[in-house]
Amino acid sequence: MSALGILTNANLNGGQKLAVKYFTVAIALFGAQVLFGLLAGIQYLNPDFLFGILDFSVNRMLHINAMVVWLLFGFIGSVYWLLEDESGVPVAGLALGNLIFWIFTLAVVVVVLVYLLVQVGPGELKSIWLINEGREYIEAPRWADIGIVVCVLAFFYNVAATFMKGKFTGIAGVLVLDLIALAGLYLAGMYYTPNISMDQHWWWWVIHLWVEATWEVLVGCLMAYGLIKTMGVRRKIVETWLYIEVALMFGSGILGLGHHYFWIGTPEYWFTIGGFFSALEPIPLVAMVVHAVFDAGHHKLKSTNNPALAWIIAQAFGNFFGAGVWGFMHTLPQINLYTHGTQWTASHGHLAFFGAYATMVIAFLYIALQKWRGGVYMSSNLAGAWKWKWAIFLLHLGMIAMVMGLLIAGYEQSQIERAIEGSTWMGYFTAQAHPWFVQGMFWRQIGGWVFAAGFVLLAWDLMTIGKRETRPALVHSEAEGT
Amino acid sequence: MAQEIWWASPSFWRKSAIWVTGLSFVILIFLTFDTVKQITAGSPRVPAYSVINKRIDYVFNTERNFQVPVIGQDEPLFGKMLTEEEAEALVSHGKLTTQAKNCMNCHTLLGNGSYYAPDLTKSWLDPSWGSKEAREQGMVDFLMNPQDRLHNALGRKMPNLGITEDEAKATVAFLKWMSSIDTNGFPANFKPIDQADAPVAAAPATAEPAPEVSAAPAQQ
Numbered sequence: 001m002s003a004l005g006i007l008t009n010a011n012l013n014g015g016q017k018l019a020v021k022y023f024t025v026a027i028a029l030f031g032a033q034v035l036f037g038l039l040a041g042i043q044y045l046n047p048d049f050l051f052g053i054l055d056f057s058v059n060r061m062l063h064i065n066a067m068v069v070w071l072l073f074g075f076i077g078s079v080y081w082l083l084e085d086e087s088g089v090p091v092a093g094l095a096l097g098n099l100i101f102w103i104f105t106l107a108v109v110v111v112v113l114v115y116l117l118v119q120v121g122p123g124e125l126k127s128i129w130l131i132n133e134g135r136e137y138i139e140a141p142r143w144a145d146i147g148i149v150v151c152v153l154a155f156f157y158n159v160a161a162t163f164m165k166g167k168f169t170g171i172a173g174v175l176v177l178d179l180i181a182l183a184g185l186y187l188a189g190m191y192y193t194p195n196i197s198m199d200q201h202w203w204w205w206v207i208h209l210w211v212e213a214t215w216e217v218l219v220g221c222l223m224a225y226g227l228i229k230t231m232g233v234r235r236k237i238v239e240t241w242l243y244i245e246v247a248l249m250f251g252s253g254i255l256g257l258g259h260h261y262f263w264i265g266t267p268e269y270w271f272t273i274g275g276f277f278s279a280l281e282p283i284p285l286v287a288m289v290v291h292a293v294f295d296a297g298h299h300k301l302k303s304t305n306n307p308a309l310a311w312i313i314a315q316a317f318g319n320f321f322g323a324g325v326w327g328f329m330h331t332l333p334q335i336n337l338y339t340h341g342t343q344w345t346a347s348h349g350h351l352a353f354f355g356a357y358a359t360m361v362i363a364f365l366y367i368a369l370q371k372w373r374g375g376v377y378m379s380s381n382l383a384g385a386w387k388w389k390w391a392i393f394l395l396h397l398g399m400i401a402m403v404m405g406l407l408i409a410g411y412e413q414s415q416i417e418r419a420i421e422g423s424t425w426m427g428y429f430t431a432q433a434h435p436w437f438v439q440g441m442f443w444r445q446i447g448g449w450v451f452a453a454g455f456v457l458l459a460w461d462l463m464t465i466g467k468r469e470t471r472p473a474l475v476h477s478e479a480e481g482t
Numbered sequence: 483m484a485q486e487i488w489w490a491s492p493s494f495w496r497k498s499a500i501w502v503t504g505l506s507f508v509i510l511i512f513l514t515f516d517t518v519k520q521i522t523a524g525s526p527r528v529p530a531y532s533v534i535n536k537r538i539d540y541v542f543n544t545e546r547n548f549q550v551p552v553i554g555q556d557e558p559l560f561g562k563m564l565t566e567e568e569a570e571a572l573v574s575h576g577k578l579t580t581q582a583k584n585c586m587n588c589h590t591l592l593g594n595g596s597y598y599a600p601d602l603t604k605s606w607l608d609p610s611w612g613s614k615e616a617r618e619q620g621m622v623d624f625l626m627n628p629q630d631r632l633h634n635a636l637g638r639k640m641p642n643l644g645i646t647e648d649e650a651k652a653t654v655a656f657l658k659w660m661s662s663i664d665t666n667g668f669p670a671n672f673k674p675i676d677q678a679d680a681p682v683a684a685a686p687a688t689a690e691p692a693p694e695v696s697a698a699p700a701q702q
């Protein structure tokens with residue numbers, strides 16, 4: 001190990017050297033997400049802004065695709081991060097993993113350039129293969145889909161082979177099975193049909209069974225590792241919780257898929273099944289809060305890495321509120337008839353993706369930086385701690401302002417456009433022009449700027465935290481003792 | 483810590499997780515087989531593509547207590563009766579156009595997508611097209627040059643997406659077909675365009691239409 005406070009790859013094991021590459025791209029794409037979100041938000045307030053140059057559809061596509069990819073990169077990085085630590089052996093096939101990283105990153109760059117420069121194509125299959133698929137979140141053209149599958153398979157090989165060679169822990173078992181499901185589901189999104197009902201039916205397999213099942217379990221694994229790392233929680237406790245979470249999450253989330261099958265042509269029995277099981281989905285999220293908060297309290301909030309712990313706690317609450325509470329609010333068909341496809345949905349989408357997933361990746365960035373700088377001290381009385389504290393505060397303040405603005409706009413839209421006007425073209429614009437809606441969009445934009453300020457501070461903090469720090473990181477017994 | 487309570491043991495929860503997941507997945511697969519059958523084009527809920535040869539309406543059904551699509555008399559799109567294959571090819575061209583032009587990153591279709599522009603589920607039936615006679619050409623003209631046709635006070639225009647006339651017609655076919663899907667009453671309370679043949683002088687505007695028995699999708 002080299003001197004404390006100096007950022008050098010010499011401090012990292014093989015998997016971790018690869019992890020930090022993924023993290024670097026992730027944070028850059030997070031920046032892109034914020035940028036294109038701001039542009040799309042401005043267009044709500046001023047529709048002529050960039051009209052015909054970067055239309056709303058282009059900005060929005062880049063916004064949500066950057067999100068999906070930076071979160072995936074963050075997850076992949078996090079798994080490479082913990083791989084050698086958890087298995088006790090070097091990553092199997094690391095050279096392949098490195099090669100795949102560069103291919104993956106190059107593919108992302110090409111896709112983004114095509115989105116920006118070509119934007120749309122003729123109504124032919126070749127547009128779907130080369131330009132974009134026009135299906136929300138999984139717009140990436142088919143050639144890139146295939147590339148993604150190949151990359152994920154290689155990643156999976158790294159993970160499974162490494163655990164096979166070394167210790168196959170409880171976390172490892174859940175992780176490996178979850179990654180199979182996660183990759184397999186992506187295939188459901190890779191086909192063309194003229195039938196929009198069929199299209200949406202399988203599209204939700206990817207989207208819902210990702211975010212409300214496989215991703216949720218993946219962050220459960222990351223949380224388990226994070227709690228062991230930052231607070232020295234006993235493995236047995238953490239793994240038991242992980243199994244409980246998996247049982248509850250898959251038990252509610254798999255059939256909870258039905259809450260997207262109310263209005264797309266699918267049969268009426270989904271009202272009951274989707275309503276019932278999705279209404280149970282908040283339960284595992286409560287379990288996760290209890291778990292994280294209980295452990296943190298048990299260890300008197302004394303951790304070896306305060307910023308990481310703060311983001312882990314933020315994840316537990318963000319997941320609970322964003323997915324659990326905000327999701328539950330519109331999940332029964334009786335309300336969803338009116339909220340379906342309104343800003344209400346956007347409010348939930350923002351709080352859930354940020355609260356459940358962005359937070360977890362950020363926690364891992366801090367765990368990584370601590371070691372990258374040689375295992376520096378990151379507990380209380382850290383020099384320059386105001387940066388991470390203000391970053392987490394501003395990001396949350398901005399997010400909450402956005403989510404509340406969207407929710408109020410969504411209330412208004414569901415009442416006026418959906419319930420009263422019956423969702424006609426004119427009804428839509430009657431609702432969009434209502435002062436409550438316009439104010440909601442205005443506050444969303446203010447929240448967006450605050451969020452962007454928080455992002456800048458976060459990026460700055462990530463580049464500098466622990467830089468001139470000379471104290472070594474606490475070890476767990478000390479963290480508990482102090 | 484000598485002996486372990488069964489419900490706090492990792493192995494109990496590991497087994498539970500496996501069983502619960504497996505069971506949920508198996509149930510989902512069974513339901514999926516049935517659902518896929520029911521949403522295949524040509525079924526009662528999702529009509530065959532040749533439905534674009536017919537009049538499609540959206541009428542309150544007292545039995546189900548919400549509006550349902552009602553397939554009526556012949557009313558060929560652009561005045562041309564199409565075979566099933568021709569209709570499928572046309573709708574498919576339209577669907578490809580909606581994907582290649584990224585409609586779903588501004589609009590919702592069946593309520594999914596983006597919230598920057600109106601939902602298109604029933605756009606074929608939207609009263610703002612004026613009259614049934616003007617509708618087909620009006621939609622084609624709009625799709626080809628939306629940037630010059632602003633319909634709202636917010637100044638929120640649809641951009642020119644380079645849609646050709648063929649693509650526009652195909653897209654209209656796709657939109658017409660989509661309006662025939664049985665969406666369990668979404669959107670609720672929609673007020674469809676008047677498609678009666680001769681303008682009826684004083685139709686009772688608020689009364690519910692009589693329950694349609696004839697061609698309503700056979701679904702309880």
Ligand code: HEM
Binds near residue numbers: 136212326329330331
């Ligand atoms: C971290 C987990 C979750 C994430 C990231 C998430 C994210 C999202 C997103 C982005 C959408 C909008 C999809 C679109 O663009 O059409 C959505 C829709 C929806 N979510 Fe979630 N969600 C999560 C968990 C939940 C939970 C636990 C529930 C229910 C208890 C829920 C209920 C819903 C419902 C009902 C919709 C459909 C909204 C509509 O009809 O427009 N979500 N979710």
Ligand code: HEM
Binds near residue numbers: 039354
């Ligand atoms: C600078 C901050 C941000 C701004 C101004 C912003 C703005 C927007 C806008 C304008 C849309 C389009 C909504 C529509 O279709 O009407 C959108 C969609 C979305 N954004 Fe953001 N966003 C920001 C940050 C984020 C963050 C941090 C996340 C998650 C990590 C996120 C996740 C999403 C999702 C999931 C959607 C799709 C929602 C849906 O379809 O329901 N955004 N955002």
Ligand SMILES: [Fe+2]
Binds near residue numbers: 212256259260
């Ligand atoms: Fe869902």
